[in-house]
Amino acid sequence: MPEETPRTSGPLRRIRRDGISYTLLGTAHVSRASAEDVHTLLASGDFDAVAIELCPARHQALVNPDVWGQTDLYQVFRQGRAAMMAASLALGAYQQRLAEQFNVRPGEEMRTAMEGALQRGLPVLLIDRDVGTTLRRVYRNVPWWQRLNILGGLLGSVLSREQVSEQEIERLKEGDLLETTFAEFADRNTVLYEPLIAERDQYMAARLCQEARRDGYKNVLAVIGAGHLKGIASHLETGNTCADADATVRRLEARPPASRWPKLIPWLIVAVILAGFGIGFSRSPDLGWAMIWDWLLINGVLSALGALIAAGHPATVLTAFLAAPWTSLNPMIGAGMVAGAVELYFRKPRVADFNNLRHDVTHWRGWWRNRVARTLLVFFLASLGSAVGTYVAGFLIYDRLIGG
Template sequence: MTDSPEQEPQLEIRVGDSRITLLGTAHVSKVSADKVEELLSTGDYDAVAVELCPSRYNAILDPDALARMDLFNVIKQGKASMVAANLALGAYQQRLADQFDIEPGAEQRIAIKHAQEHHSPVLLIDREIGVTLKRVLHSVPWWRRFGLFAGLLASVISKDEVSEEEIESLKKGDLLESTFSEFAEERQDLFLPLIDERDRYMAARLVQEVSAHSHENVLAVIGAGHMKGIARYLSDSTDKPEEVISELDHLPTPKRWPRLIPWLIAALVFLGFGLGFARSPELGWQLVMEWVLINGTLSALGALIAAGHPLTVTTAFIAAPITSLNPTIGAGMVTAAVEIYLHKPRVGDFGELRHDTTSLKGWWRNRVSRTLLVFLFSTLGSAIGTYLAGFRIVERLVG
């Protein structure tokens, strides 16, 4: 292993008969992009590895794919929160890039373009971002998850400019880690899935590729925060790469008991209604009315905050008290469907999504991101309303 005296951090590691050059980059640095161009122009490399997963790679090759996204299916399949988080991460990167007039991930794009022009293989070595984010959520307690999303959104819409020196300091860390660590009180639970697991994953993918295809000289374009970890796993690990990849691609099995909570709450609410009517019809109807008013009002307030159509807000008020008693469907799914019907996203909304989500106003102006906000806020309002109304029912029964 040797250090390069060049400005960008660089390491060379032998893996069997192959030489892997790790080039550390900052994903929004023109210096990094220029260095990739310089190294590839030498013609010394027969393969290029990039810190991309298949979905991010396809997004680069087909930037219009987002415009073909079926927004309702995204919500129906329970992926709305994941898409919103992806948008927030992309917007954070875009905000940094806009300050320095460089395309996000320019060094990755240059590597891909050069490889295509010279008919060299492009090795996608990073783990799917959806898997990473799901493992991040699994690693933190459930009560901190809303804080993670709120903090991520706050970092996206911040108006504070970042100096070029701070951009270059991203070489000491990782873009994802830097985004989350701005508001995370403790970083260890985030470090493992965001950095260490991906170090292992990318090292295993490199070993897998050079073993299967006998690449003699590979340039790996990675975030510099991953360099030490990848180098360590390349040098020390004796695990079979397929086993490591399978382990780190595994999605944690959700615990069963959280799935039972909505059903338990629904059962307790119905029990409360039954006890109320058993005491007196008047009390029973009062409990039902309070359930509707509290649950419906808070869900409608969420849709209103998200700037949903007036009919969407009305739908939230009507749907939330009903869907809260039927865990198979959420209020957000109903309100999002209505919002999509009334404010159907235009092609331009998808095209401007990355730029619009870099500002607070943009999240509400763009019909795609606004629909996601309608889903999230009306769902959150209904969830809060369910607990508040439930406690109110108990208070009325025992009072």
């Protein structure tokens, strides 16, 4: 490292490739010292661009805390983005809990980098992969039987009121919120480590090369989590990551194709249920009608129970009861979507609900108190009740056939 390079408390690497100097600053996302390191480096005036470990979505959330207020929840349900929104809220809740414990805003070094770049008229390069793409690749990379375990761990980590442990603090000094949230699983699961950490190292290295070459930057400061420094440096120094940066970015941005068989399962279940009704009526009208009532009551009651547990409006609970038996026979629309739409109609979120959303979801009671979060709960719990009802009623229907 040249002697004129300012001293920093965090790890620092300078790499020269293809006539471009990349200065990689490893930061801790809950450290004031990291923000001071960024300020020190920018004050040197050596750089013509600043790259930060953010994607456009996370950048928008950082600079515009009220971004959720611009969300159309009905469109979120229609477009199948409810799970992604809930995951983003969960990560935001964990971030807020850290802020309260450490009395510091996580990501302060990123804000310092953006503000310092703006003051000096330097461009800000967003080099991290879209958080939605990363979560989808994590989800697709994990065997289906492990997904519920990971989702449970995520919810447990963000809703817990326990103080962050010393072990987790050390992880935060090296990684980012995504990695820390999934750290329990990433440490022992190579299929999770690959999309969450290794792919992002390669992606960010490729984005650095891509941006620098395209706009002719010669001295780029990259503010990244310390845990990514070694991987990014390795990709910058060796391999084909920079030699074919465009192809690398396209490959790692691709969303993995969904498996076909999960899409076929709902239709197969519908076919089996309808076949059961047909067999029942062929044996006896009384048996057929008994099976119909089993289907209507079990599916409707469990979906309504889910909406009730979510503290949905009485009309929402009634709608879940009436809609679930029929939506379960049409995989194109779910009981949760219908119940969520009714909840939105009767209890439109207020401006205060959006403003307080990030803070409310840090505690489990806030998910019921905040209208935005409660609508998501209605969607998920009504859907879960209907799904459970489908299987319970289906087994009961075929039990009647076998017993009859």
